[in-house]
Amino acid sequence: MNDEIDRSLFRYVWKHSRVQQIWILVIVALSMPTYFLAFDIPKLIVNGPIQGQGFETVGATQKVLPVAIGNPFGDQSLTLFEGFELDRMGALVALSFAFLGYVIINGLFKVYINTYKGRLGERMLRRLRYQLVDRILRFPIAHYRRVRSSEIATMIKDEVEPLGGFIGEAFAQPAFLVGQAGAALLFIMLQSWMLGSVALAILVIQTALIPRLRGRLRQLALQRQLTARELSGRVSETVDGAVDIRLNDSSNFERSDISTRLAKIFFIRFNFYKAKFLIKFLNNFLAQFTPFVFYLGGGFLAIRGDLDIGQLVAVIAAYKDLPGPIKELIDWDYQRLDAQVKYTQVVNQFDVSPLAPADSQAVQTDQAPGLTGPITFRQVSALDDSGNTLLNALDLTINLDERVAVIGATGGGAEIVADTIVRLVAPSSGTLNIGEAPLASLPEWQAGRRFGYAGAEPFFAQGTARDALMSGLRHAPMRPAPEGMAMNAADKREAGASGNPVLDRQADWIDYAAAGVNDEAELAARITNVLRLVGLEDDIYAFGLRSNLSDTATETSGAMILEARKKFLDRLAKGENASDVDPFVATKFNTHLTLLQNLVFGSVSAPEFLSEDFSADSPLWTILAADELDRRFYQIGRNAAAIIVDLFGEVSDNIQILERLDLIDPDDLSEFEAALRQTEGLDFPEVAPEDRQKFMHVAFNYCEPRHRLGLINDDLCEAVVASRQAFRARLPEHLASAFAFHDPDEINPDVSLQDNILFGRIADERSGAVDRVNALLREILEDLGLSYSVIERGLNYDIGTGGRRLSLSQRQQLGLARVLLKRPQFLIVNRGLSALDARTVEKVIQRALEMSKSSSDGFGVLWVTATESHSAMFDRVLNFSRGELVSDEAGKQFVRQPVPA
Amino acid sequence: MSLEEDALALAKVELFANVAPRRLKLLALASSRVLFEGGQALCVQGQEGDEAFILISGEADVSIKSANGVAVVARLKPNDVVGELAILRDMPRNATVTAVTDVATLRIGKQDFLNLLKEFPEVSIEVMRALAERLVRTTTELANSRAAAKSEN
Structure with missing residues (x-):
C-alpha cells in the first residue's frame, strides 16, 4: 500500500x-x-x-x-x-x-x-x-x-x-x-x-x-x-x-x-x-x-x-x-x-514522516524470532525537544542475558538508555545496534514481543484488570472466533471494499505461546504467579472478595460458597479467636451493623434502598411507624445530633473527625442546630415530618462500637430484632422481590463474596482480627480450590479509564505484571515502580531476578532506578549523571570473572 | 465503653492534664477502642507505627531487645501512654509493648495527636518533659556503660 x-x-x-x-x-x-x-x-x-x-x-x-x-x-x-x-x-x-x-x-x-x-x-x-x-x-x-x-x-x-x-x-x-x-x-x-x-x-x-x-x-x-x-x-x-x-x-x-x-x-x-x-x-x-x-x-x-x-x-x-x-x-x-x-x-x-513502515507492524501469528544481542551503543547522544543533551556520546554494550541496574537521578540519562533501547527516544547521533543490525531496523512486531518495557505511567484502556493484563498478549488473531461470532462473508466483503483489514475482532487474540502456556488453565496459573511477583495478588484477591456475587458470572457456585461459609464458621468457632467475627443471627442484634442494617438484616437491590437517601415518600417511613420504631429512631438520632452539634458546633478545626464519623455531613451542622432548636420540648407526633426524617437518617447509620455515644440499650435491640420479620412482610411487592435476607442456608447475591462467606461482620475493635480473619478466609478458599476463582473475580474489577480506579502504585504493578506475562526476552523497567515503597520494590526486584534466572524462560534485565541500595542484587551496575555514564561495575553480590584477553 | 467513659479515662492521663474536657471528648470521639489479649503485642520494636495507645484497663510490659537479649524495662498500667514518640518522627518503634493481661486501649491516630499538640502547647511541653527525662536516663546509662567498658580494659 x-x-x-x-x-x-x-x-x-x-x-x-x-x-x-x-x-x-x-x-x-x-x-x-x-x-x-x-x-x-x-x-x-x-x-x-x-x-x-x-x-x-x-x-x-x-x-x-x-x-x-x-x-x-x-x-x-x-x-x-x-x-x-x-x-x-x-x-x-x-x-x-x-x-x-x-x-x-x-x-x-x-x-x-x-x-x-x-x-x-x-x-x-x-x-x-x-x-x-x-x-x-x-x-x-x-x-x-x-x-x-x-x-x-x-x-x-x-x-x-x-x-x-x-x-x-x-x-x-x-x-x-x-x-x-x-x-x-x-x-x-x-x-x-x-x-x-x-x-x-x-x-x-x-x-x-x-x-x-x-x-x-x-x-x-x-x-x-x-x-x-x-x-x-x-x-x-x-x-x-x-x-x-x-x-x-x-x-x-x-x-x-x-x-x-x-x-x-x-x-x-x-x-x-x-x-x-x-x-x-x-x-x-x-x-x-x-x-x-x-x-x-x-x-x-x-x-x-x-x-x-x-x-x-x-x-x-x-x-x-x-x-x-x-x-x-x-x-x-x-x-x-x-x-x-x-x-x-x-x-x-x-501527513507526518517518517511513518513506521506498514510491514514493521505486520500481523504475525507465528512466534517472533528471538533477538540476537548484544545491544551496542557507540557514541550515542540524545537530545530533548528543546535541544538539551539527555545522553552524551554513550559507549556501552549490554548483553541480552545480563541483569543490569541503571542508577541515576531523574534527568541524569539513566532513563534515556532504557528509552532508546525500546526506541521511544531516537538517538540524535551515534550508532545503536542490536547484534549486527541497527536497532531502528527491528520490526515492531518483533521488538514488541521480545522486549518487555514497564514505564512509570503505564497506559490501560477502559476495561477490567484482566483486559489490562491481556493487552500485552494481543498480538494477532491466534484462533478463529467461535461459530456464529466470527466475521461473516458480507462483513469481510465490505471490509475489503473499503480497504479495511480482515482482522476479526471477535477472534481469540490471546497469544498463549507468548505467555509460555498451552491453555486457559495454565494461563491462570501464570497470571497468579506474575501477580504474586509484582505484589499485586493480595489486592486483586481483595477486589475479588469485595465484588458483589451478582457482579460477575464466574463458576463459583452457590453450593461452594455455602460450603466455604460452613467451613469458615466451623474453623472460627473451634479456634481461639471465635469472637473475631460477629455472626449474623436472625434472632440477635448485631452490634457491628448499623441500626438500619440490623432492621433490614439483608439487602434490597432496589434503587430506593441502594442509596442512603430515602425520599419523603419512601415506604420505609410507614414501615417504621407500624412498630413505633420511628419514635425511638427519632429519639436516638436527635440525641446523637445533639451531642455532635454540642461538640462540633463552634469548633471548626476538627471537621475531619466529624467527616470520619460519617453520621452528619459537616455542611449540614447548622441545619441540624436549627432543627434541634425547633423540636426542643416537642413530643414526637408534634414534630414536622422533615425534622423527624432528618433525625431518623442519623439513627439509621448509627453503630455503637463505632460511634460510642451510648445511645442503644438492650430494650431497643430487642425491638429492632422483633421487627425484622415484620419489616420484610411489610415491604411493598416490588421491593420484596428484590429483597434478600441474611439466611444461613442461602447465598445473598447482592452482597460481596466476603460477606457471603463470613456471614457476619469482623469485630474490628479486636486487635489483629482483620488480619486473622483474612488469613483464615484465604486458607479455606485455598482448601476448597477456590483461590483462583476469587482472583478471577478480582481480575474482573473495572479499573476505569486509564486505570484511574487503581492507585498509581497498583497501576505500576499491573504494568509490570502485564510485561512479565508475555515472557520478554529482555525486560526493561524504567522507574516502573517509582510509586512503591523501597522495601516492596526490593522484594519485587528480588523475585523478578529469580524469575529471570529460570532455565526455561529466563530473560535479561535492565532496571532503571534512583535507589542505589537495590543495585546490590544485580550483576552489573551502571551509574549515570548529567547524561554521562560515570561508572560501570559488577554488582556487589556477584563479582564478574575477568574476561580472558 | 462509651464516649463519656473514654473521655474520663483520657482526663486521667498525665499528658492530657491541661486539656479542656470538651476537647478530650472530641479526642475520644476521634479515637477508637482496640482490645488486645494477653500475650498480644501493642507495638513491636523496629516496626513502623503511626498511632499511640492509651491503656484503659489491663497491664502491659515494655521490653527492649539489645545485643544482650531482651530486657523488660517497665510495666504499663491504666492511664499510661504507649507510642506517642513514634508519632513525632517517622521512626520505627524503640520498644516492644506486650499485653500481660487482656488490655483495652484507646487508639489515637497520628494526625489527631498532632492536631492536639498544636492546639494545646501544654501537651507539647509534657511530651518534651518525657523526652528530656528519657535523654537524661539514656545519657546516664551511656556514661555508665562507657565507664564499665573502660574498667574492663
Whole structure:
C-alpha cells in the first residue's frame, strides 16, 4: 500500500473508486432519455387530446408514442415503431399513463443511483477514517507528544463525516445535474430559441457570479472548522486538568478563555450566515428573473401568436426543472471546494514522516524470532525537544542475558538508555545496534514481543484488570472466533471494499505461546504467579472478595460458597479467636451493623434502598411507624445530633473527625442546630415530618462500637430484632422481590463474596482480627480450590479509564505484571515502580531476578532506578549523571570473572 | 465503653492534664477502642507505627531487645501512654509493648495527636518533659556503660 494519501480529494476518490464512479455515470446517462421524454409529454397531452389538435373531426385518430432512434429534430431518424393509432380519449389515457410510467422509471433510477452513491460514500468514508487511524498507529513516537488527542478524534469523527456524502456524489452528481439542466435547457431551446437564449444568458451570469461571492463563505467555513477543532481540544483539556484548575482556583481564567473562543466562533458563524443569506437572496432573484422574462416576453409572443400556448406552458414547465439543478450544481461546486479544503486540512495533519513502515507492524501469528544481542551503543547522544543533551556520546554494550541496574537521578540519562533501547527516544547521533543490525531496523512486531518495557505511567484502556493484563498478549488473531461470532462473508466483503483489514475482532487474540502456556488453565496459573511477583495478588484477591456475587458470572457456585461459609464458621468457632467475627443471627442484634442494617438484616437491590437517601415518600417511613420504631429512631438520632452539634458546633478545626464519623455531613451542622432548636420540648407526633426524617437518617447509620455515644440499650435491640420479620412482610411487592435476607442456608447475591462467606461482620475493635480473619478466609478458599476463582473475580474489577480506579502504585504493578506475562526476552523497567515503597520494590526486584534466572524462560534485565541500595542484587551496575555514564561495575553480590584477553 | 467513659479515662492521663474536657471528648470521639489479649503485642520494636495507645484497663510490659537479649524495662498500667514518640518522627518503634493481661486501649491516630499538640502547647511541653527525662536516663546509662567498658580494659 502506498503510504501517501493523495492531496487532491478528486484524485483520492478516483484512485479508490474509479470503476464505481464510471458505473454510476453510465447509469446516470441511461436515466437521461426517460427524463427528457417526461418533459415532452405534458405538452403533447395539452396540445393533443385536451385542446384537440389533430382531433378536429369526430372519430379522428392519431399515432401516439412512436419509438425512434437518432436525430429527434430531423428526418434522418430511424423509426422503430410508428406509434399507437388511437382516438382522442384513447390518446389522452395512453399519454397520461405514459407520463406516469416515465415518472416511475425516473423515480426508480433515482432510488438506485442514490443508494449506490450512498454506499460508495460510506465505503470511502470508512476507508479514509481507517487510513487515518492506521497512520496514527504508525506516527513517529515523538509526534505523539505534539498532537492533541481530542483534536485528532474530532478530525476523524466529525470533520471527515461530510466528505462521505460528498465523495459518493463526486462525479455522479455533477454529471446528473448537468444532464438535467442540459435537458431542460435543450427542451426550452427546441420550443423557443429566444426564450432559451434568455434562460441561458441568466444562467451564465448566475454560474459566474455566485461561486465568486462564495469565496468569502469558504474562508469562513475553514475558520469555523479550525476554531471548532481547537474548542474541542480546549474543552477536553479542561476536563483532563479540571482537578488542577480547581486546586489552583484558576477556573475563572478557563471561563474567560472558553468565552473568548466562543465569541470568536460566534462572529465567524454570524458572518457566515450574513454572507450565506445575501448570496441566497441573489441566487433566488436570478432564478426568478427568468420566469419573469418568460411571462412577459413569452406571453407577448403568445398573444401575438408567434408562440402557441402549449409551447409556452411546456417552456414554463421545463423551466421549473432548470433552476433546481442549476442551484444544486452551484451548491455542489461550493461543496466541492469546501470538501477539498476540509480534506486537505485533515490530511495535512496526518501527513507526518517518517511513518513506521506498514510491514514493521505486520500481523504475525507465528512466534517472533528471538533477538540476537548484544545491544551496542557507540557514541550515542540524545537530545530533548528543546535541544538539551539527555545522553552524551554513550559507549556501552549490554548483553541480552545480563541483569543490569541503571542508577541515576531523574534527568541524569539513566532513563534515556532504557528509552532508546525500546526506541521511544531516537538517538540524535551515534550508532545503536542490536547484534549486527541497527536497532531502528527491528520490526515492531518483533521488538514488541521480545522486549518487555514497564514505564512509570503505564497506559490501560477502559476495561477490567484482566483486559489490562491481556493487552500485552494481543498480538494477532491466534484462533478463529467461535461459530456464529466470527466475521461473516458480507462483513469481510465490505471490509475489503473499503480497504479495511480482515482482522476479526471477535477472534481469540490471546497469544498463549507468548505467555509460555498451552491453555486457559495454565494461563491462570501464570497470571497468579506474575501477580504474586509484582505484589499485586493480595489486592486483586481483595477486589475479588469485595465484588458483589451478582457482579460477575464466574463458576463459583452457590453450593461452594455455602460450603466455604460452613467451613469458615466451623474453623472460627473451634479456634481461639471465635469472637473475631460477629455472626449474623436472625434472632440477635448485631452490634457491628448499623441500626438500619440490623432492621433490614439483608439487602434490597432496589434503587430506593441502594442509596442512603430515602425520599419523603419512601415506604420505609410507614414501615417504621407500624412498630413505633420511628419514635425511638427519632429519639436516638436527635440525641446523637445533639451531642455532635454540642461538640462540633463552634469548633471548626476538627471537621475531619466529624467527616470520619460519617453520621452528619459537616455542611449540614447548622441545619441540624436549627432543627434541634425547633423540636426542643416537642413530643414526637408534634414534630414536622422533615425534622423527624432528618433525625431518623442519623439513627439509621448509627453503630455503637463505632460511634460510642451510648445511645442503644438492650430494650431497643430487642425491638429492632422483633421487627425484622415484620419489616420484610411489610415491604411493598416490588421491593420484596428484590429483597434478600441474611439466611444461613442461602447465598445473598447482592452482597460481596466476603460477606457471603463470613456471614457476619469482623469485630474490628479486636486487635489483629482483620488480619486473622483474612488469613483464615484465604486458607479455606485455598482448601476448597477456590483461590483462583476469587482472583478471577478480582481480575474482573473495572479499573476505569486509564486505570484511574487503581492507585498509581497498583497501576505500576499491573504494568509490570502485564510485561512479565508475555515472557520478554529482555525486560526493561524504567522507574516502573517509582510509586512503591523501597522495601516492596526490593522484594519485587528480588523475585523478578529469580524469575529471570529460570532455565526455561529466563530473560535479561535492565532496571532503571534512583535507589542505589537495590543495585546490590544485580550483576552489573551502571551509574549515570548529567547524561554521562560515570561508572560501570559488577554488582556487589556477584563479582564478574575477568574476561580472558 | 462509651464516649463519656473514654473521655474520663483520657482526663486521667498525665499528658492530657491541661486539656479542656470538651476537647478530650472530641479526642475520644476521634479515637477508637482496640482490645488486645494477653500475650498480644501493642507495638513491636523496629516496626513502623503511626498511632499511640492509651491503656484503659489491663497491664502491659515494655521490653527492649539489645545485643544482650531482651530486657523488660517497665510495666504499663491504666492511664499510661504507649507510642506517642513514634508519632513525632517517622521512626520505627524503640520498644516492644506486650499485653500481660487482656488490655483495652484507646487508639489515637497520628494526625489527631498532632492536631492536639498544636492546639494545646501544654501537651507539647509534657511530651518534651518525657523526652528530656528519657535523654537524661539514656545519657546516664551511656556514661555508665562507657565507664564499665573502660574498667574492663
